[in-house]
Amino acid sequence: MSLLSIRGISKVFPGGTVAVDDFSLDVASGELVCLLGPSGSGKSTVLRMIGGFERPTAGVVSIDDEEVTHVPPNRRPTGMVFQSHALWTHMNVYKNLAFGLRLRGLPANEIRDKVEAVLELVGLAGYGRRMTNQLSGGQQQRVALARSLVLEPKILLLDEPFASLDQHLRERLREEVRDIQQRLKITTLFVTHGQDEALSMADRIVVMRNGRTEQADRPEVIYRDPQTPFVAGFIGTMNFVEGVVEKGRFMHDNLSVPVPVSDGRATLAIRPEALGLIACDPGPATVHRVTDFGTHGLVDLQLADGTRLKAMVPEPDHFGAGQSVDLRPRAFALFRDDRQLYRTSADA
Incomplete structure (x- = not known):
């Protein structure tokens, strides 16, 4: 098991485009950390700098306290799996996996044993x-993973490896990769723009925006306690309502909740599963x-000013289009000036 340490790395491309801006992160031995963010947030550039495929403009990358910032990719103790698989089509599976081992000068019998073990x-x-x-797309991705693992890297780097696969195959493969990672206890950095992958696989999630860390924490904390409106909106589904705080209450038309913050403009954020509905005529919202998803229902709502909200309900047949309802938030967060001011929870 190995420790990855990143200190203040930046990447500025020709022309002045800043892809990564003073990014720092420690990944513990055996930990799987997901870099999550939209396209252009810098997550893949961070991964490529760790793997040696991009040279940082500034900063330091260390593995087990040994700096590797300027070490070429083939001499780093890292293995990288790309979105495109990057397999050699003129070689069979065995030769794809054995190639790196042959470059290391291993004897044929040892190569065979290692290749057979990793294929298993x-x-x-x-x-x-x-x-x-x-091979199918899923099998090709397994071969790409095996080609990295057969070299027994200290750090495994995964750059959106499931992006080209269909949903069911993605779900199956991410479970398999997580199982393999936990079995090997290999330190892993996983880049994705899919929140479901991050929430289901990661020990920790680093949400990136404009080349910087927006928030880093355990998946459940990122989901339940987002520190900025960007994180709140990027992870899962979130309802946002713009309003004003006056005399200890947030107000938007007929929607009002108590909040112990100073007066002024603010944004209320409510998860669909935390928004209760009660039939009420007249009410502040219209269905x-x-x-109906079988296990639950999703109700699309509209407020008088056109604001759209979603509520998750256990019995969708209790609601219908055109119905007037009252809103009962069971948990919410309040944001102002791009930061969280206040948060409550369903069990508070």
Whole structure:
């Protein structure tokens, strides 16, 4: 197991484009950390600088207290899995996996043992003679993962490896990768723009925005206690209502909740599962649409000023389009000037 330390790395491309701005992070031995953010947030650039495929403009990258900032990729104790798989199509699976081991000068019998073991690990035992273009997308991604793991890296780097796969295959593979990572206890950094992947796989999530860390914490904390409106809106579904605080209450038309903050403009944020509905005529909101997902229903609502909200309900057949309802927030957060002012929870 190995420790990854990143201190103040930045990347400025020719022309002055700042991709990463003073980014720091420690990843503990055996930990899986997800870098999560929209396109252009700098997450893949961070990963490429750790792997040696981009040179930082400033900052230091260390693995087990040894600086590797300017060490070329082939000499770093890292293994990287790309979104595109990057497999050699003129080689079969065995040769793809054995290539790096041959460069290290390992004897043929040791190479064979390592390749067979890693193919077993990723669920592809017996696939060594297959050509890579004869494999499905999911199998190709397993081979790409195996090619990195066979070199026994200290740090595993995954750059949106499931982005090109369909939803069901993505879900299955991320469970398999998480199982393998925990079994090997390998320190892993995983880049994704998919919140579901981050929430289901990560020990910690680092939400990135404009090349910087917006918030870093455990998945449940990121979801339940977002520190900025950006994090609140990027992780999961969030309802935002603009209003004003006066005399200890946030108010927007007929929606009002007590908040112990100073007067002024503010933004109320409520998760759909924390927004209760009660039939009420007249009420501050009108049902626009109801979607029944079997396990729950999602009610689309509209306030008088056109603000749209969503509420998760256990019995969707109790609501219908055009119905007037009252809103009962069970938990919410309040934001002002791009930071959280106050938060309550459903069990408070």
